[in-house]
Structure formats: C-alpha cells, structure tokens
Amino acid sequence: MSDKTLNIKGTLMSLSTPVVMGILNVTPDSFYAGSRKQTEADIEERIQAILSEGGQIIDIGGYSSRPDAEEVSPEEEMERLAFALKILNAHYPEAVVSVDTFRADVARKCVEDYGVAIINDISGGELDPAMFGTVAGLNVPYIMMHMRGTPQTMQQHTGYMDMMEEIMLYFASKVRELRLLGVNDIILDPGFGFSKTVDQNYLLMNRLQEFGVFDLPLLVGISRKSMIYRFLGGTPADSLNGTTVLNTLALINGADILRVHDVKAAVEAVKIITKLKVEDHVHP
Template identity: 40%
Template sequence: MDALFSTSQTIRLNGQLIDFSAPKIMGILNITPDSFFEGSRVSSVDAALEQASTMIAAGALILDIGGHSTRPGAAPVSPEEEIARVCPIISAISDAYPSVILSIDTYRVAVAKAALAAGAHIFNDIGAGQMDEGVFDYIVKNQVPYILSHSVGRFEDVHQVPDYQNVVAEVLHDLLPKVQDLRSRGFKDLIVDPGFGFSKALDHNYSLLAHLRSFKLLGAPILVGLSRKTMIWKELGISADEALNGSTVLHTIALQQGASILRVHDVKEAKETIHLVQKLQQNGLSHLL
C-alpha cells in the first residue's frame, strides 16, 4: 500500500536515529493513583526507578510517563499537579538511564514543556492537537517529536463515541489533514496512533485493528496502545488484571498489520511476541499477509 506522504520510519530521539521499521516497545509508567491497571501505577521516585529498570532490562526502548489518568470517570487533575507528578520522575529516570527515550503522556502544552525541560523527548498527545491551544505551533517551532493520536473533542468528551459510518475511513480522514498540515510546515519526527479506546466503541477498536495497515498511508511509524484495555477484558468478561493473554494475541495481530511501536504494561511478553512474529516473517509469513 502506497503512502500519501513521503514515508519515514526513522526518527531522531534523545540524540539517536531510531529505525522503526523493526518494531519497538514503549513501556507504560503511570504516576497516578487511579489508572485502570494497578500494575502500571507508581507513586514515588524510587518505585518509578525500580519499574523503569525492570522495563529497560526487559527490552523497552521508550518509557511513556503520564500524570493524568484517561480512564472513563477519572478525576480531573490540574496542570500544576500533573507537572508535580511527572517531572521529578522524568528527571530521576533521565539521570539514572541517560540513553533511555522518555515520552510524556499529556494533552497539555504546559505539561509537555515542563516534562521536556526535565528530560523527556517525545510529546504523546491523546488529543491530536485539539485539547489545548497551540499544540501544533509549539511542536513545529521546537521540532518536538510527537505522537498524533486520534480522538474526538475536548478531554472531557474523549469517551463519547461518534456515530461512525466507517470508523477506519473516518479516523484516517481526521488524521490526514493534521499530518498534511504538520508535514507542510516542515515537521519531521511524527508517529501516528489510531487511538484505541478513545472516542471508540468496542467494535470500532476491532475494526481499526483489522485494518491497521491502512494507516501506513500516513507515512509515519504506527503506535498501538492495546495493552489490557477494555476492548480485551470487557469482551472476554474478565478484569484488566487478567488481560495479559488477550493483550498478547492482539499485539501479534497488530505486528502482522504493520505496527511499529507497542505501548505496553508487560514488556517481557511484548518482546517475546515481537521476536516470534519476526521469526515467522523471516520464514515466509509476510507472503501471506
């Protein structure tokens, strides 16, 4: 499938040129008391450093650090509190592991600025530039590596589901002009994310996963955030704590569909999944896809 833009799978992060043509792992660190999966939560610098060490040793290239839960019904957090939660953690991990790539999971420019000053390298924005003022102007001016993740509306609307007629086409149609705008302004280091779980009903998520390869049209590495999400545990009638097996199944499919980055709670298992899918592709599976 041809891309609509010049395709780039290489992005400069933390002084390194990273080639995403081979899939990479982003480990999740939530500096929150209320994120949906308890195993991702850390509440102190020491706990964050321990978790970071475990994830890096298991194969995470990137750590995604967030201070504002995005689960349905999450309590609002002020920008000041969000900054106070994430910046000491980012600074400590950056000092302890200077070669690791750190991502700030926020929709706010002020939080992104503070996190980048503390040592982060990527702005991971679930709002696709629409939940705060001046997001695109800021990243273009400063050439901040950016994850463009699909959602609809402001933060308080993120779990409202539009009346999609064709969710794959409509998500692509929403992301396309944003990619075009950024590329036309000389922006380089872009990653795209279909936004699983945000502004989507359960079946919408599965439609997006089944057609994930369509997002290669956007000419950027594709990030998928499926790990332990509602689309798994609600469908199976289990809890997020029991959703590792389902996560692995969907990660396998995402890799077969061209995912470049797996955003995960369970790094070791994701690393094994990537290894085995690559082994299959080396032995002919790619000819069947």
C-alpha cells in the same frame, strides 16, 4: 520491513524491527492498578523493569486518560511528571523518554527542562491549540492520537457514519498541518478505546493495514484495555493473554511501536513475528 526512523535528539532510532514502549504511570487513578507508581522506589523499579525487559521507550504519564478520570490541573500534572523525570535523569540518563500529555506548556517544560525526547498527545492537538506550534518549535517526534471529545466525554462520541474514513481524514488533515509547520517526525496512534465501542476497536484492528498509506510510524496501544476484558470477561488484571494476541495481530498488520504495561510479553511477540518475517524472506 519498514525503513522508518525517529530522530531522538539527533540520533536515528530505527523502526525496521518494531519497538516496545513501556508505560510508567505516575497517577493515582490509572485504569490498571498494577501500573500505578508513586513512590521513588516504585518508579525506579518500574523503569528498571521496562529497560531490562527490552523496552526501548519509556512513556510517562501524569494524567489518567481512562474514561471518567478526574481532571488534573496543569501544575499537578507537571509536579507528578517532574518527580519521575528527575529520577530518570539521575539514574537512567540514556533512556528514551516520551511524555504523555495534551498540554503544550507541560510538553515544553518536559522537553526543555528534563530532556524528554518525544511528545505523546492523546488529543492530536485538539485539547490545546498551542500544541502543534510548540512541538514544531521543540523539534521532537510527535505521537498524534485519534480521539473525539475529552477523556471525560469520549465514550459519548462513538457514533460514526464511517469510522475508518473519519479517522483517515482526521490524520490526513492534521499531518498536513504539522508538515506545514515543519514537524518531521509524526507517529500515528489510531486511539484504541478512545471514543470507540468494543466492536469498533475490533474493526479498527482488522483494518490497521490501511494506515500504511501515510507511510508514517504506527503506534498501537491496546494493553489490558476494555476491548479485551469487556469482550472476554474479567478485569484489566486478567487481560495479559488477550493483550498479547492483539499485539501480535497489530504487528502482523503493520504496527511499529507497541505501547504496553507488560514489556517482556510484547518484546517476545516482536521477536517471534520478526523471526517469521525473516524466515519468509530466506525461504520464499
């Protein structure tokens, strides 16, 4: 059992049981059509669903990071996020919210103006050199993902001499940089589907336990991604079963946070894996 915690505005969130983060996309072009929410009623319904199904963090994104996604201006991204954050603050002020952005200014506004608790950066500070300093100043937990290139070019960057070694070195150097700036809460996201082929994603899942050397919370986001439907056939809409299988493996291999579209299924996976681990301790 992990004794990891996250400092959420002065309150410690325990990760001794893995937590589920529900995705709230306020983008018109996310890869999974079922997750796109743009009207006030849609957004409110989605927030309600995430919380009632047991999601402990709401991850809100205004910039689709799927391969070949359209470029979105910082103003447009902030406008989309602000629309949803106002609804969240009005109706669910207690909700723990993370914002999915690689832009330091957007991150700062979301934390300072709307009380966002966590920054989730798909670029690990690569796309905005001001990000690390901004996160340090805001004193919020920071989710740092591994990606090469940009969302538009990432699938052209899948050639590695040794993928696991490269990802490990990437995190080691960035964790050190963040520590020197005084960032306390760092969450690692190996970046499934980002600058990785289908086979590389499965290799990564198989070797997930190796990230334990960092002793930092580990986030896994494989929900309905192409590693599932390109392998099994079908579309994102057909990929819930594959998602649950992989989320279960991720939990067995040390994931602390699951980032998902389907909260109820992920919460059930957490409950079952936690139960198995408890029984294992009770009856060695």
